[in-house]
Amino acid sequence: MLMQTDTVLEVERLSKLYSRALGVTRQRLAVTFGRMLLGWTPKPLDNIQKGEFWSLKDVSFSLKRGEALGVIGFNGAGKTTLLRLLAGQLLPDEGEVRILGNSAAMIDLTAGFQMTASGERNIFLRGAMLGRSKEEMAVTYDEILDFAELGDAIEAPVSTYSSGMLMRLAFSIMVAMRPDMLFIDEILSVGDFRFRQKCLSRIREMRDQAAFVLVSHSMSNIKLFCDRAIVLHEGRVAFEGVPEEAIRIYEEMKFPQAVSQEAKRSEILQPQFHNEKVVEQVEHYWCNADGQPISEIRSGEALYLKASFKTNHRPRNLILGVPVWTEEGGYVTGFSTELQDEPMNITPEQRTTFLLKIPNLSFNPGVYLSNFGIADGPEFLYRGDNPTLTVLTVQARFWGMVTLPHSWRMLICNEE
């Protein structure tokens, strides 16, 4: 296998065999040990024994400098095994990995950290692991400290850090090393949102000099950050291509065809709930100004939701809410009575009807899912899905989920 110019990673028919039976693993190990003592190379895997399975099978791809590859798949699909093989933490049973230049991996959060030592000491320890001298680390020390935002906690033992702090420190050290290749597991999901964005932004800055393999369950991270993505399924590459397509295939795998729409809808709308002892005769639907149920509407028209129910007591803090999602699960907005100035007082044992009005609906064309929720303060009394709403197009072009009223004016015209 020859590496092409600017290709920094080549993976060819990479396979890793695992066994659920420890005896089988030991048996294979004994054979390898015996062959090693005799100076022979490992025996090719000709047959799989009972209890063995391919954690990865025939995985091939290559990566050029500046590229980022996303790896998605279910739990147990082989994502972390793939990263461990790329990072050299495990040896494959078949196939080959070729890496040009130095690499760094963020697979396990505690990797390379001595938990009893301070954050400061660990910066130098981790640097030593990556082959950096104390002097080299001293040069980048301030940069690491600045990026990690740990403040005085840098003096404290790492064992006192939260997982978010640990991730910040690990990531800061890693990027300061300027590796040619970075393998990142789900770890970026640990930190807070702002720091995650900071990490992604730093990774983007490093894109010209480095290549990345990113394992994530966050489809938005994969979509935003990766040039390509592979979908791993039961250890094999089910798809390789543009992230959007990879995500679509992954979603399809996640929701098998037979139950796809319903399962996906349920996952987006989350568990439904009805405290029938407190709330009864609940009815809610999208409607027009006349109160007639509708399932379609055009962008820009007024949309209404009619809801009626009866409670057996007077809620102290009645809140009604309608969260809205796109068909893909993107959270669009929510309409809540919490924004009302006046409290919502209702009479117990009396059916009450509410009307929500959304003038000039700004949703872009598409199918929208929504819930109707009734809560008494923090306590949910009811949560049920509204009929699906389809928004039809009135204009040829639109972007994103909503089109807000807007106009452009030219204020200054520079004339030579």
Added chain:
Amino acid sequence: MPHEENRTRIIRPDSRMTEGSMQAIRHLLSEIWTFRSHIKIVFKEQFRAAYAGTGLGLFWNYVLPLVPLTVYWFLSKVRVFPNFEGVDSATFLTFGVTLWFLFIGCVQTPIQVVQSRNKEAMKTSFPLSASIVAGFATLLFDTLVRCALVTIVVATTQSWPTWQSLMLPVALFPALLLFIGVGLFLGILNVIYNDVSRIVNIVLQYGIFVSGVIFPLYDTGLLSTMNLFNPFAVFIDACRAIVFQGAIENFSAYLAMTGIALIMFVLSCRAFFIMEYRIRGIT
């Protein structure tokens, strides 16, 4: 974590298999050097863990290694053991027991570390070789504490060593290579066959009585022939002879064992180097 500048790294099933013994030793030494600061910290952690939560604290780290020696010292004081080969029994015993614990420590430490840290090694990227060295540091500390007691015993019994005892580290060197080599080899084997560590423990329990630690080596009969093939007996006898008699009595046996030690160490380092990544995660 691998870090290699400007060169292509290839990872495949037969990785490391083609590397020779010297490359394996060089790699292991460089790994230990890279992780020297970590080793220091791990040693400190182990040192602290030994007394953590106790009322007497650090005291235990000094006292516990001395317990076996003080038992034999006491027995020699109550005349259970006669003087051996012109050396006071207390000196004979404490010296022999100190060497014995050093040697078996070299065998047992790699077995224990590989067993207990194998899974962790993959997740923490802290190589097993570095963990083993941290274990050896603890063994070295215990040995130094025992040596201090042996010095006190020598002074009180006035069994003065010869000037040739300065050569003791040289005489010890092949012994350490051999037992570390055996330890590395058995450490790997123990992952494949869990019985190994148990068998080793049983053998060592009996071994102390037939290795010239407590009783002098037999000059005649089957046991004397066995002694020639017992590395513990050969090295303990040689070290004791250098310190108290000034010369190794059975030099040919020592020389043969030194040769075996070198071969064993080199082969074991290679075996460990090749198998380290293959045993990862198996406990």
